[in-house]
Ligand code: HEC
Ligand code: HEC
């Protein structure tokens with residue numbers, strides 16, 4: 001460690017004493033802060049399919065990354081931009097088309113089990129209700145039968161750490177630098193440790209080399225990341 005850091009350590013000693021106590025009290029609860037943590041989600045949403053195969057931009061769904069501290073998890077209405085029309089896999093819909101032609105009958109709507117879980121959170125039952133869904137027509141009565149999708153949070157920094165997506169994304173760091181190759185993941189996983197050393201080493205590195213050869217402001221003093 002450099003002399004500078006030890007000076008900070010002394011100056012912030014009292015505050016850190018308090019921090020230390022808080023941390024010991026909290027360490028029990030830091031269960032989510034694990035590398036490779038990949039909890040089962042309430043619905044099998046695939047980043048490989050959406051961000052990989054279909055190349056949907058990360059920020060189409062995580063629009064907060066550039067504009068706010070949190071990248072954000074998309075509301076179900078974002079999914080409905082497509083899934084009002086796409087109610088199953090293409091494979092299942094094509095199969096139904098073929099069967100209907102063979103049996104000389106009208107094509108039946110196909111609603112997959114996974115997507116039905118999505119529709120259920122909006123209180124939608126059946127193909128007609130799905131096709132008629134309009135976010136602008138959510139009355140208070142309808143809102144009562146809606147609930148947010150209970151996604152399980154994957155990344156969990158402790159409360160005493162301050163992280164903000166904005167400086168990182170706006171300076172030109174790709175999401176993949178910190179989240180790995182999300183576009184290949186069937187189920188999302190925490191790739192990095194999120195430990196202090198990970199943050200600090202990266203700040204050191206880019207302070208030396210810059211991002212895209214431009215100088216950056218990536219401090220390593222304690223108050224950058226700790227209140
Ligand atoms: C079509 C919408 C969509 C797109 C496109 C998308 N995501 Fe996601 N992302 C989600 C949803 C929904 C979740 C929560 C469910 C889950 O964890 O699978 C999520 C979760 C995540 C998480 C974990 C959040 C947590 O709980 O800690 C990360 C990290 C993430 N996405 C990064 C990315 C990156 C990077 C890209 C682009 C390569 C991307 N996402 C593209 C919808 C999307
Ligand atoms: C410098 C590293 C870094 C970069 C670059 C980065 N993230 Fe994150 N991301 C994190 C960390 C650290 C967390 C955990 C934050 C927390 O628990 O408060 C996180 C959390 C998330 C989450 C879940 C919590 C939230 O903030 O809503 C999503 C979703 C996410 N990131 C998506 C993205 C996307 C999309 C991009 C690119 C546009 C991106 N991240 C770029 C480090 C990064």
Ligand code: HEC
Nearest residue numbers: 044045056074078079081082086088089090091112114115
């Ligand atoms: C830009 C359009 C688009 C958006 C936005 C989108 N999807 Fe999809 N999704 C598709 C398409 C198209 C398919 C079918 C792909 C195929 O069959 O190859 C699909 C497939 C799926 C499947 C697999 C269906 C099955 O039966 O296995 C699930 C689950 C899913 N999406 C969930 C979501 C969720 C949750 C969101 C919102 C976070 C979302 N999608 C947002 C276009 C989209």
Ligand code: HEC
Nearest residue numbers: 162163167168171177198199202203206216217218224225
């Ligand atoms: C992939 C490299 C990388 C990682 C990992 C990283 N950072 Fe950064 N961080 C940067 C860069 C580069 C900047 C400078 C952005 C600029 O100059 O606008 C920065 C800036 C910041 C800032 C704004 C500083 C200021 O005063 O303007 C904060 C706060 C921050 N990082 C916190 C964190 C935390 C907390 C973590 C770990 C959870 C972390 N960072 C992980 C590269 C990284």
Ligand code: HEC
Nearest residue numbers: 005008023161194195196199200203219220221222224225
């Ligand atoms: C670039 C961001 C960043 C900077 C700068 C930083 N920290 Fe941290 N610190 C973190 C993160 C992230 C954690 C949470 C790590 C974890 O839970 O594994 C953490 C955790 C801690 C802890 C809890 C013990 C532990 O390892 O879990 C202490 C104490 C601490 N930091 C002190 C400091 C001191 C003192 C400084 C200044 C010399 C400092 N930090 C500078 C990001 C930072």
